[in-house]
Each structure stands twice: as structure tokens, then as C-alpha cells.
Amino acid sequence: xxxxxxxxxxxxxTTLSSLFIRHLAANEAHVIAVDADINQHLGAALGLDEAExxxxxxxxxxxxxxxxxxxxxxxxxxxxxxxxxxTPPGEGSRLLRVVEDNPVYDACAxxxxxxxxxxxxMATGPFTESDLGVSCYHSKxxxxxxxxxxxxxxxxxxxxxxxxxGSDSFASGMFTRFDMTFLVAEPTLKGVSVxxxxxDYARDFGVALKVVGNKVxxxxxxxxxxxxxGDDLLVTVGHSNWVxxxxxxxxxxxxxxxxxxRMALQSLQNAAEDSYAARDWERYTRQMVHFxxxxxxxxxxxxxxxxxxxxxxPSFMLGExxxxxxxx
Numbered sequence: 001x002x003x004x005x006x007x008x009x010x011x012x013x014t015t016l017s018s019l020f021i022r023h024l025a026a027n028e029a030h031v032i033a034v035d036a037d038i039n040q041h042l043g044a045a046l047g048l049d050e051a052e053x054x055x056x057x058x059x060x061x062x063x064x065x066x067x068x069x070x071x072x073x074x075x076x077x078x079x080x081x082x083x084x085x086x087t088p089p090g091e092g093s094r095l096l097r098v099v100e101d102n103p104v105y106d107a108c109a110x111x112x113x114x115x116x117x118x119x120x121x122m123a124t125g126p127f128t129e130s131d132l133g134v135s136c137y138h139s140k141x142x143x144x145x146x147x148x149x150x151x152x153x154x155x156x157x158x159x160x161x162x163x164x165x166g167s168d169s170f171a172s173g174m175f176t177r178f179d180m181t182f183l184v185a186e187p188t189l190k191g192v193s194v195x196x197x198x199x200d201y202a203r204d205f206g207v208a209l210k211v212v213g214n215k216v217x218x219x220x221x222x223x224x225x226x227x228x229x230g231d232d233l234l235v236t237v238g239h240s241n242w243v244x245x246x247x248x249x250x251x252x253x254x255x256x257x258x259x260x261x262r263m264a265l266q267s268l269q270n271a272a273e274d275s276y277a278a279r280d281w282e283r284y285t286r287q288m289v290h291f292x293x294x295x296x297x298x299x300x301x302x303x304x305x306x307x308x309x310x311x312x313x314p315s316f317m318l319g320e321x322x323x324x325x326x327x328x
Contacts, residue, residue: 001272002148002159002177007184008194009039009165012214015243016184017162018045022254023265024158026116030099032109034161035123036144042162043121046112047251055110058125059143062107066143069103070094070150076313082306085142086173086292088285089150090313095322096150098157104147115254141174148177149288154320155276173291176205176284179275182268184212185229187221192228199232205287208275210234212268235267281319288318 005017014037021033035042035056043053059066067080067087074092077083089095096104109120124141144161153159161178175181175198183198185191195211202209213225213236225233242257257265289312292300296308 001157001179001276002151002153002161003272004161004163004175004178004181005184006163006175006181006194006198007165007214008186008190011165011184011186011191011194012237013037013165013184014039014041014045014162015247016182016212016214016237017160018042019243019257019261020182020265020268021046021119021160022114022116023262023269024160025114025119026254027269028117028156030157031119032098032159033112033119033121034144034159035121036141037162037164039165040123040125043112043123045246046114046119046121048112056121056123056125057108057110059108059122059147060125062104063143063146065107066104066146070096070146074313076311078306082304082308082311083146084292084295084300084304084308085145086288086295086300087146087149087308087311088288088292088313088316089318090311090316093150095152095318096147098151098153098159108143145174145177148174152318152320152322155273158272173287173294175201176207176287176291178207179279180208180210180272182210182212182234182271183232184214185225186215187213187217187224192225195229195232206280206283208278210268210271212237212264215239234271235264237261237264282317285317285319 005013007013021031024031033042043056064080067083070093071077071080071083072092072094074090076090096102105120109122111118112121124144141164151159183195185195198209209232211229211232212234216222216236216238222236240258240261242252245251292312293309300308
């Protein structure tokens with residue numbers, strides 16, 4: 001399952017995504033975690049120290065390698081230079097699997113050892129002030145989108161993406177790349193404002209969206225969230241001494257996380273597993289092509305000097321039926 005965590009800055013999005021990743025690892029799921037936020041803090045939330053987090057390879061810096069590998073022998077893609085973040089796979093493209101070794105993971109992923117298992121961690125790379133509002137910023141996140149476009153995942157396999165805060169995720173079609181989106185919202189008007197933006201965008205694309213209420217202090221907060229988001233409210237999370245210790249750099253073993261919060265994380269996993277049964281590879285592929293054609297017309301053709309609409313393979317549909325290709 002491909003899972004996104006979104007929300008406004010300071011909502012606790014990264015903390016909750018890290019707890020969910022730990023929970024999945026404890027349940028023996030295969031997990032790839034991706035830090036796609038402007039503020040790169042997922043590694044620290046998973047227990048890396050400053051030096052370890054700084055040593056994480058940047059996906060954005062390896063974009064040429066990613067493009068060259070994923071292109072494979074696809075005859076519709078003249079060169080890796082003509083690939084953009086929305087380029088869809090076709091016959092001859094190489095696909096990514098959660099459980100495999102390949103040059104993309106070798107270059108961009110690092111193993112993180114948690115209390116109850118190992119996960120792979122990938123990061124877009126640090127953002128600078130000069131990145132914001134320009135193409136460089138979106139090209140860094142674009143490395144994630146390109147990988148998601150070429151990813152085939154199955155049951156008990158998870159790709160968990162800590163997305164950039166606010167509505168920046170709608171700068172491309174990446175918000176449609178997930179089986180389930182968990183929106184982390186505090187019980188305030190500002191906290192639910194991003195929910196309304198996501199709901200409006202998601203409505204037209206069939207995006208599965210559930211709200212996780214965070215920093216909830218009592219029944220009034222729960223009632224407020226229920227009134228504002230209705231049945232989209234999946235679960236609420238309150239104060240956690242375990243999280244406070246983690247933020248001080250001294251987390252206890254994960255098995256000591258409060259029982260209520262463990263149950264909340266299980267509710268998230270249950271919702272994610274339910275979304276797998278409802279996944280529609282035909283719609284997923286169609287939406288991928290839709291956003292590629294849109295990006296090709298608006299800027300891609302001009303930037304690459306190629307007709308990027310020709311990259312679309314009308315007979316190709318992404319799905320678990322496709323045999324695993326060998327790296328090479």
C-alpha cells in the first residue's frame with residue numbers, strides 16, 4: 001500500500017508518520033519510508049542522529065540515475081533527459097518493487113534499524129531557501145513522484161510518504177498516487193483548513209482520505225473535529241509521554257507506547273489494508289497519464305524539446321500482474 005501523511009506545518013504529521021512506520025515494522029510488514037517534506041525531519045523521528053540524517057543520500061541528486069534506470073528499454077522514451085516527474089511507465093520500462101534490490105535503492109535508500117525490524121528510508125534531500133517557489137523545489141519532490149509512478153506494491157508491503165506541509169502537494173498529480181491519505185489535523189480552525197483543501201481536490205480523483213485528529217485533549221476537541229470533518233475522522237491521538245521522550249532523543253522501546261496510541265495506529269493500518277481491496281490499477285494508470293499530458297502541455301514539451309505525449313503507451317496498465325524485471 002502507498003500511504004501519504006499530510007497536514008499543516010506543526011500538526012504532528014512527521015511524528016505520526018514515524019509512529020506508523022514503527023508500528024508497521026513491529027507487525028513485520030515490509031516498509032519503505034520516504035521523507036518528501038520541505039523540512040527533513042523523518043529520519044530524526046525514526047531515531048537517526050544529526051550525522052546519520054545528514055548522511056542520507058538525496059533522491060533529487062540522483063535524478064539522472066533514477067530516470068536512466070526506470071527508462072529501461074522503453075522505445076517511447078528517446079532519452080532519460082526527456083523524462084519528467086510525471087513520465088508514465090510503458091512496455092520496456094523498469095518497475096520498482098518494495099522487496100528487491102536495485103540501483104535506485106542502492107543509491108537513494110538506507111536501512112534504518114528500529115526496535116522491531118528494519119525499514120528502508122529515502123529522502124528528497126534538504127531544501128534551501130532558493131528552492132522554494134522555483135522548479136528545483138518541485139524537481140526534488142519529482143524524484144519521489146517518478147518512483148511512485150513506476151512502483152508496484154502488494155499486500156503487506158508499504159510505502160509511507162511524509163509529504164510537504166499544506167497544499168503544495170497539489171503542484172502535481174502526486175496526491176493521486178496513494179491508496180490512502182492520512183490528513184493530520186489539530187482541533188482548531190487552522191487545523192482543519194488543509195482538510196478542506198484536500199477534500200476539494202480529492203473529490204474529483206477518488207482519493208481515499210481519512211483524518212487523524214492530533215493533540216486532542218478531551219471530548220470537546222473530538223466533537224469539534226467530528227463536526228468539521230464528519231465521517232472522515234478516523235481516529236484521534238492525545239498526549240504521549242513516549243513521544244515526548246522521543247523528541248528529547250531518549251525514546252523507550254516502541255512496545256512501551258501507550259495502549260491507546262497503539263490502538264490508534266492499528267486503526268490506521270486497518271484503514272490502509274481496507275484501501276488495498278479497493279485499489280483500481282486502471283484508474284491509477286489513467287490518472288497518471290492525465291497528469292503527464294497536462295504537465296507536458298503546460299511546460300514539459302517546451303523544457304525538453306520533445307513531444308512528451310508520445311511517451312504514453314496506450315496498451316500499458318500498471319499492476320501486480322507485471323513480471324518482475326531484473327536490474328541491468
